[in-house]
Amino acid sequence: MSVFHRQRPHGLSPRSPLAAALLLAVCALAALPGCARPAPTDTPMGVSFLPEPGELMTAAGDRLSPETFMERSRTAAYVLVGESHGEMCDHQAERRILSLLAHLGQGPAVGFEMVPAKNSAVLRDFAAGAFPSSELERRLDWGKTWGHPFPGYLPVFEEARRWKLPMAGLNVPPEVIRRLSAAAMDNATASDTFDGPVAALAPEDRAQLPKRIIEPAPEQLAFLKEVMAGHPKGRDPADGRQLARFLLIQSVWDSAMAETAVALRRESGRQVLAFAGAAHVEGGLGIARRIRVLDPGAEILLVSPWRGDELDPEDAAVRVYCPLRFESRMGMVLEHRIFGESSQVLVREVRRGSRAEAAGLRPGDVVTRAGGYRMNALNALHLAGSDAYRHKSNLVLEVRRGRSCLTVDLGPLGQTGQTGQAAAAAPAGTVGAEAAPTRETP
Structure with missing residues (x-):
C-alpha cells in the first residue's frame, strides 16, 4: 500500500458531526484561490x-x-x-x-x-x-x-x-x-x-x-x-x-x-x-x-x-x-529516495520481533525527523543516535503514516530499555548542531 494512502482517523465515524465539520473545512480550503498554480514548463526534466x-x-x-x-x-x-x-x-x-x-x-x-x-x-x-x-x-x-x-x-x-x-x-x-x-x-x-x-x-x-x-x-x-x-x-x-x-x-x-x-x-x-x-x-x-x-x-x-x-x-x-539504504540493528531498513527537489526517508522493512516493531514502526512509514534533526539524509539518524547515546536519552523518530503524524520511541541506545508506542506527534523541534557521530549508532 502506498505511504500516501488516505486513512480515516481512528475512532472517527464518517457520519459524526466532527467528521462533517472536518469535511466542510477541507472543502473550504480547497475552494480558496491560490491553492494551486500552473506548473513551470521550463524546468528541466x-x-x-x-x-x-x-x-x-x-x-x-x-x-x-x-x-x-x-x-x-x-x-x-x-x-x-x-x-x-x-x-x-x-x-x-x-x-x-x-x-x-x-x-x-x-x-x-x-x-x-x-x-x-x-x-x-x-x-x-x-x-x-x-x-x-x-x-x-x-x-x-x-x-x-x-x-x-x-x-x-x-x-x-x-x-x-x-x-x-x-x-x-x-x-x-x-x-x-x-x-x-x-x-x-x-x-x-x-x-x-x-x-x-x-x-x-x-x-x-x-x-x-x-x-x-x-x-x-x-x-x-x-x-x-x-x-x-x-x-x-x-x-x-x-x-x-x-x-x-x-x-x-x-x-x-x-x-x-x-x-x-x-x-x-x-x-x-x-x-x-x-x-x-x-x-x-x-x-x-x-x-x-x-x-x-x-x-x-x-x-x-x-x-x-x-x-x-x-x-x-x-x-x-x-x-x-x-537509492541509499541503511539497515539498523534495531530491526529496520531505511531507504533515502531523492527525485529532483523531492526527498524522503522511507521505512522499507521492519523485522518481526525487533525493537523497531515493538516501538510501532511499520513498513511504508516516512521518517521526517530523528531526535532534533530533520530527516533529509540517512546521516541524520546517525547524528540523532549519537546524541541519544551521549545524553542517555531515548531515540525518538517522527514519521508520517498516510495522513497521520506519529512519534516512534525506540528507547535508549546501548541498553535493553523498553520502547514507547506510536503516538500523536509533538510539535517539531529545531534542527540541532551536527555533532560528530560517536560510539553506538542505531
Whole structure:
C-alpha cells in the first residue's frame, strides 16, 4: 500500500458531526484561490519515469531495457561498473549485469577491485569448483584485504562461477599500499615525481606495483583534492607532501586496475567486466583513462549507480537506480529516495520481533525527523543516535503514516530499555548542531 494512502482517523465515524465539520473545512480550503498554480514548463526534466531499485537507465534518465543494455554492451571491450562498497542494491545490480553479459557469446572475464591481483589464483580455483563457496572468504583473506561485508559480494562471485567465467583480482595488496604511503611521506616533496617513493620500496613490493604509474588528468585534480579534504583522518591538500602522497596512491590504484584489466583481456580473449568503486569509474578519469593509454582505441562502457540526485550525463553512459539504504540493528531498513527537489526517508522493512516493531514502526512509514534533526539524509539518524547515546536519552523518530503524524520511541541506545508506542506527534523541534557521530549508532 502506498505511504500516501488516505486513512480515516481512528475512532472517527464518517457520519459524526466532527467528521462533517472536518469535511466542510477541507472543502473550504480547497475552494480558496491560490491553492494551486500552473506548473513551470521550463524546468528541466531529469528522469522520464520513476525507476524501481536496480532498474537500468540511460545517461539522460530514460528507461533502458535489459535487451537494449546487452546490445549496447556487445561491442565494448571493457564494461566498468561502479559501486558503493556497502550498498546491497549495488551488489544485486552487479550480479544482474554479470548475468546479462554472460548471455553474450562466451561471456566476459570478470575483474574485482576488491581482490589483490596476487589472489587471482584463488578465484581461478573457485571458478573451477576446487572448493565450496563457504571457504572463499577465508581463502581470499577478505577481512584483511578488503573488509567490507562479504555477503554482499558472494552472490557476484557465485554468478561468475555458475557461468564458468574467468575471474581475477585487479589491485595491489593493501600492505604494499601502506608501505608505499609511508615511503611517499619520507621521500616525496610537492614537486617530486612518483619515482622517489617507488624506489624506496623493497624489490618484492615494487614487483606488485603497475609497470606504468599514470598520473591523474589535470581536470581530475580539483575533484581529488576535494576527496582528500573530506578524508576522515583530516588530510590537508595544501600540504605539498600529503597531496603528493595522495595522488601517488590514487594513481597506483587506478593504474593497477587498468593494467590488470588490459592483461586480462589479452590473456582471455574476452570482454572484461570490472567492478570497482564508483569514484574510479564515473567520468572516465580513473580506470578508463588509464585503459585508453594502455589499450588505445578499445571501446569502454561506463555503468554507475544513481541515487536519485541530479543526473550528470558525463558520469556514465548507463545508470542503475540504487537509492541509499541503511539497515539498523534495531530491526529496520531505511531507504533515502531523492527525485529532483523531492526527498524522503522511507521505512522499507521492519523485522518481526525487533525493537523497531515493538516501538510501532511499520513498513511504508516516512521518517521526517530523528531526535532534533530533520530527516533529509540517512546521516541524520546517525547524528540523532549519537546524541541519544551521549545524553542517555531515548531515540525518538517522527514519521508520517498516510495522513497521520506519529512519534516512534525506540528507547535508549546501548541498553535493553523498553520502547514507547506510536503516538500523536509533538510539535517539531529545531534542527540541532551536527555533532560528530560517536560510539553506538542505531
